[in-house]
Every structure is written in structure tokens, then in C-alpha cells.
Amino acid sequence: MLLHIPDVLSPAQVTRMRDALNAADWTDGRETVGAQGARVKRNQQLPDGSPLRRELGEVVSSALAKHPLYHAATLPLRMLPPRFNRYRGGGHYGFHVDGAVMALPAEAGQLRGDISCTLFLSEPDTYDGGELIVSDTYGEHEVKLPAGDLIVYPSSSLHRVQAVSRGTRLAAFFWVQSLIRDDGQRRLLFELDTSIQRLTGADPDAVLQLTGVYHNLLRRWAET
Ligand SMILES: O=C(O)CCC(=O)C(=O)O
Numbered sequence: 001m002l003l004h005i006p007d008v009l010s011p012a013q014v015t016r017m018r019d020a021l022n023a024a025d026w027t028d029g030r031e032t033v034g035a036q037g038a039r040v041k042r043n044q045q046l047p048d049g050s051p052l053r054r055e056l057g058e059v060v061s062s063a064l065a066k067h068p069l070y071h072a073a074t075l076p077l078r079m080l081p082p083r084f085n086r087y088r089g090g091g092h093y094g095f096h097v098d099g100a101v102m103a104l105p106a107e108a109g110q111l112r113g114d115i116s117c118t119l120f121l122s123e124p125d126t127y128d129g130g131e132l133i134v135s136d137t138y139g140e141h142e143v144k145l146p147a148g149d150l151i152v153y154p155s156s157s158l159h160r161v162q163a164v165s166r167g168t169r170l171a172a173f174f175w176v177q178s179l180i181r182d183d184g185q186r187r188l189l190f191e192l193d194t195s196i197q198r199l200t201g202a203d204p205d206a207v208l209q210l211t212g213v214y215h216n217l218l219r220r221w222a223e224t
């Protein structure tokens with residue numbers, strides 16, 4: 001499921017983040033991928049160990065923790081601390097698939113990447129190109145969102161970032177291991193949850209029964 005989650009960061013948070021990123025030291029994005037990814041990746045990232053990455057990553061993580069739509073859509077079990085990237089002057093990232101299993105920091109074990117996330121930090125009219133293109137069984141989807149908005153999509157999808165021919169595209173990106181590994185099951189739960197929210201107040205008995213169904217499906221399918 002490809003889902004647009006608006007307003008993860010406020011305009012003030014985005015502005016503060018962009019100011020800090022514009023003054024930051026950047027490193028070659030190829031440092032965090034294997035040989036296959038390095039062949040198609042032409043962007044820059046904040047160094048993994050940089051204090052700024054940690055500080056801004058915590059702002060993103062705590063904004064997500066408070067976002068009901070993000071929780072309903074991803075059912076997160078754990079996430080990799082966000083990284084930050086920058087594309088400009090023709091920077092791009094060709095078609096690739098994200099790694100299936102990644103190491104968590106501080107030897108905290110591993111994460112299975114179920115869901116890939118990009119949080120846009122530059123306003124779309126300040127750069128040309130930079131669309132995230134996600135390919136799935138229904139074709140290719142082009143995504144370019146307002147600053148502060150998030151796109152989530154299955155990590156199993158091939159995806160790429162179009163070259164940025166004017167301006168600068170800044171973003172945060174990260175991976176989530178979901179309680180629900182299967183994208184189809186996660187989508188069903190999300191649709192059920194969304195309908196229950198809409199019904200709330202209308203028919204308390206029906207809402208109670210459907211809430212039971214939701215939790216019992218989650219109980220069947222969740223892996224912790
Ligand atoms: O910049 C983006 O939107 C996506 C980056 C990406 O696909 C990756 O780093 O694996």
C-alpha cells in the first residue's frame with residue numbers, strides 16, 4: 001500500500017530542519033549501500049554518526065509517535081533511526097530495491113524492512129525533478145509531496161528518484177518493521193480501522209463488534 005500521510009512535521013519544524021541541513025556537512029550517499037545500489041545512487045546524506053542526524057532523527061521519530069494515521073497504516077514494531085538525504089545538480093537514485101534485513105544501531109539486533117518511508121522536507125516548487133517513482137503491480141506511481149508530508153510504501157517495491165535539475169531536494173528516509181509483515185494483511189487492517197473510526201458514534205454495538213474483529217485479526221497475524 002502506497003499511502004500519503006500529510007502534516008507529519010509542522011511548517012516551523014520543517015523550516016528549522018531545512019536551516020540546519022543547509023548548514024550541514026554532507027557525505028556521499030553511496031557509503032550506506034552495497035555495490036548494486038552504489039551503481040545507481042547519486043545523492044548525499046548526513047553522515048550516519050553525526051550529532052545532527054541523531055537530533056533531527058529524534059524530531060522525526062517523536063512526530064511519528066504522535067501521528068495516529070502513521071500508526072494505523074504501518075503498525076510499527078521497530079524503525080531504523082531516520083537518515084537525511086540531499087539531491088541537487090542532477091542528483092538521482094536509479095531503480096533499486098531496499099535491503100530486506102538491516103542492522104539496528106548499538107548492536108540492538110536487526111530489522112526486517114517491511115515499509116519504506118520518505119518524509120519530504122523541500123517545497124515542491126523550489127526544485128525540478130526529484131519525484132519518487134514507486135513501481136508495483138499496478139504500474140508506476142510518481143510522488144512529490146509538500147514539505148512535512150510522508151509517503152509510505154512496501155519495501156518490496158522497486159523505486160527510484162528522478163534527477164533534480166533545479167534547486168535542492170531534502171528529505172528524511174527510514175524503514176519500518178511492521179507487526180504485520182504482509183502488505184495485503186496490513187492494508188485490510190488499515191481499511192477496517194479507518195471504517196471503524198468513521199462509524200464511531202453511529203452504532204456502539206457494531207463498533208464494539210468490529211473493534212473485536214480488528215483486534216482478533218491483529219492477534220492472529222501480528223509477529224512481535
Ligand atoms: O530519497 C528518497 O525519496 C528515497 C531514497 C531511497 O530510496 C533510499 O535511500 O533507499
Ligand SMILES: [Fe+2]
Nearest residue numbers: 096097098159
Ligand atoms: Fe530506496
